[in-house]
Structures are given as C-alpha cells and as structure tokens.
Amino acid sequence: MSAGDVLVGYDGSPDADVAVRWALDEAGRTGRAVRLAYVFEWATVVGWLGPGVAPGAWPDETARHEIEELVRRAAADASAAHPDIEVTGQVLDGPPALVLQERSADAGLLVLGSRGHGGFAGLLVGSTAVSVTAHAHCPVVVVRANGTAAAVPTDGPVVVGVDGSDQSLVALGFAAERAAARRSPLRVVSAWSPPGAGSWRPGAGPPPDMDELAADERAALEHTVAPWRRTYPELDMRVEVTAGSPASLLVEASRGAQMVAVGTRGRGGLRGMLLGSVSQQLIQHAHCPVAVVRER
Structure with missing residues (x-):
C-alpha cells in the first residue's frame, strides 16, 4: 500500500459496501487509490490425524477461500464502476482493530462502515471502536449508512467542531481541505458554556454580560479560522458559536451535512470528545459520515 491511499475496512456487509462507495467518491476527488482490507481472526479446526499423531489445528480454508472471493468481487465491481481509480483488495489475519491500526500507518485515510458482520461484528460498539478512532495513525471516517445506500450524503456543508485545542485545529x-475539494461550504462549530448562576457574587463587580462573552468567543474563533480563509479564499466558511452540549450541537449540525470532523482530543466544550460519551454519541447518532482526525 502506498502512502496516501484510502484504506477501507471491508467485510461484505451493507454498511461496508456503503463505506466503499464513500471511499471511491473521496478517491475520485483526490486522485488516491483505494485498498479494501478484510481483517479476520481465523477460527481453527482441531482434529484427530491418525494413530500416534498429535491432534492438529488448521485454519478453516473453505471460509478463507470464500472471503478472498468476496473481496476479489468487491474490488472488481468497484474498478468496473470507477475505471479511473486503482482498486485492490486483500485478506489480512489478526484482530481487526489492531491490524487496521497498524495498516493505517501507511494510509492517508481509513474508512469504516458504522456496523458490520463477520470480522467486524460489533466494531463500533465498545472499546474496539474507541481503539480504532483514538489510535489510528491517519484520519478515520466512519460512514453511517442508516440502513440505505442513498443515506450517504454527497452534498451539503462539511462541519467541523473546534475548541482551540491542537487536535481540533488539525481537524479544522x-x-x-475536504470542503474546498468538494466545493462545499464549511461550518465551523464551537460550543461554549456560559458562567453558572452561582459563579457571580455581590461585590465582585457587575455580573458578566452574556452577549459580550459570546462575542469574545466568536472573535477567538474568527482568529482561529483566519489562516484557512487566506489559504482557501473561495471557500464559503461560516463560524458558529453556540452555548450548549458539544455532542448535541454537532449531531444537530450533521443534519444535511456531508461530513462532520472532530479531533482526537479536545478541551473546554469538546474535552474527551473521543474518549467518552460525547464521541460515542457522535459516531452512533450523527446523520452523516464522521471524520476523526489526529496529528500524524
């Protein structure tokens, strides 16, 4: 695999097929190759080999042949539909999360379906999903199919959650870059928490002005995005500073969007984005593909 390729975790499930379609669309915009990878921990068959011979263990070769054929057909179908994109497939042995993490070191992007079967059963429920998104060496895109192929959006804005942390700036x-390549608007969303009612005490000066605090937050965000406005002067970039839960704001912003991006770690409103409930809410409930971006 060449550096910069789009690596797709593939297992033949409907969601994996949608992830492949999303990856092909991304590759077509960026000129990258697509690599399908079916990762499986092979079951072994233990049997009696004859008198005086110790029992042996061997992989289920029938299952392996069927999976290799599945991946071959998927790659062939993708190549036929997109002859301008180089598409290959392979079957890899080992724990899916660990193998994908290792392979991501040589990829430009790792794409996963939101749910799968076989080697990826339960991939996005529990610790395995957190491991893949938090420890991959490249950005990870989780494609939420919502049960239908048509559910993967290819228009609408690109949304990014920004809180000023280094990782959120990488996500920005x-x-x-994605919004510019897709000629789509970019919505930069920042969540903030107003001071609580008990934070002001008599004698401490006038109570804080919420409008002024919100204006300060917006000014800080505008300063953050200024370099990207200069880099992409034609990009329609909109900044939004809203008081509220970051998970709820980003899930709501994902409606009608074609992608929502977040960094691997945040602070303030996005603290723990990928290590706790907020990240899981976004992956499980966003209405569009979710990109989890880390600094390489």
Whole structure:
C-alpha cells in the first residue's frame, strides 16, 4: 500500500459496501487509490490425524477461500464502476482493530462502515471502536449508512467542531481541505458554556454580560479560522458559536451535512470528545459520515 491511499475496512456487509462507495467518491476527488482490507481472526479446526499423531489445528480454508472471493468481487465491481481509480483488495489475519491500526500507518485515510458482520461484528460498539478512532495513525471516517445506500450524503456543508485545542485545529485543516475539494461550504462549530448562576457574587463587580462573552468567543474563533480563509479564499466558511452540549450541537449540525470532523482530543466544550460519551454519541447518532482526525 502506498502512502496516501484510502484504506477501507471491508467485510461484505451493507454498511461496508456503503463505506466503499464513500471511499471511491473521496478517491475520485483526490486522485488516491483505494485498498479494501478484510481483517479476520481465523477460527481453527482441531482434529484427530491418525494413530500416534498429535491432534492438529488448521485454519478453516473453505471460509478463507470464500472471503478472498468476496473481496476479489468487491474490488472488481468497484474498478468496473470507477475505471479511473486503482482498486485492490486483500485478506489480512489478526484482530481487526489492531491490524487496521497498524495498516493505517501507511494510509492517508481509513474508512469504516458504522456496523458490520463477520470480522467486524460489533466494531463500533465498545472499546474496539474507541481503539480504532483514538489510535489510528491517519484520519478515520466512519460512514453511517442508516440502513440505505442513498443515506450517504454527497452534498451539503462539511462541519467541523473546534475548541482551540491542537487536535481540533488539525481537524479544522482536514475539514477545510475536504470542503474546498468538494466545493462545499464549511461550518465551523464551537460550543461554549456560559458562567453558572452561582459563579457571580455581590461585590465582585457587575455580573458578566452574556452577549459580550459570546462575542469574545466568536472573535477567538474568527482568529482561529483566519489562516484557512487566506489559504482557501473561495471557500464559503461560516463560524458558529453556540452555548450548549458539544455532542448535541454537532449531531444537530450533521443534519444535511456531508461530513462532520472532530479531533482526537479536545478541551473546554469538546474535552474527551473521543474518549467518552460525547464521541460515542457522535459516531452512533450523527446523520452523516464522521471524520476523526489526529496529528500524524
């Protein structure tokens, strides 16, 4: 695999097929090759080999042959539909999350379906999903099919959650590049928390002005995005600063969007984005593909 290729975790499930279609669309815009990878921990068959011979263990070769044929057909179908894109497929042995993490070191992007079967059963429920998104060496895009192929959006804005942390700034650059390549608007969303009612005490000066605080937050965000406005002067970039839950705001912003991007770690409103409930809410409930971006 060449550096910069789009690596797709593939298992033949409907969601994996949609992930392949999303990856092909991305590759067509960026000139990258697409690599399909079916990762499987092979079951072994233990049997009696004859008198005086110790029991042996061997992989289920019938299952392996069927999976290799599945991947071959998927790659062939993708190549036929997109003859301008180089598409290959392979079957890899080992724990899916660990193998994908290792392979991501040589990829430009890792794409996963939101749910799968076989080697990826339960991939996005629990610790395995957190491991893949938090430890991959390249950006990870989780494609939410919502049960239908047509559910993967190819228009609408690209959304990015920004809180000023280093990782969110990496996500901002990723999102700006994608939005520019897709000729789509970029929505830069920042969540903030107003001071609580008990934070002001008599004698401490006038109570804080919420409008002024919101204006300060917006000014800080405008300063953050300024370099990207200069890099992509034709990009329609919109900044939004809203008080509220970051998970709820980003899930709501994902409606009608073609992608929502976040960094692997944040602070303030996005603290723990990929290590706790907020990340899981976004992956499980966003209405569009979710890009989890880390600094390489």
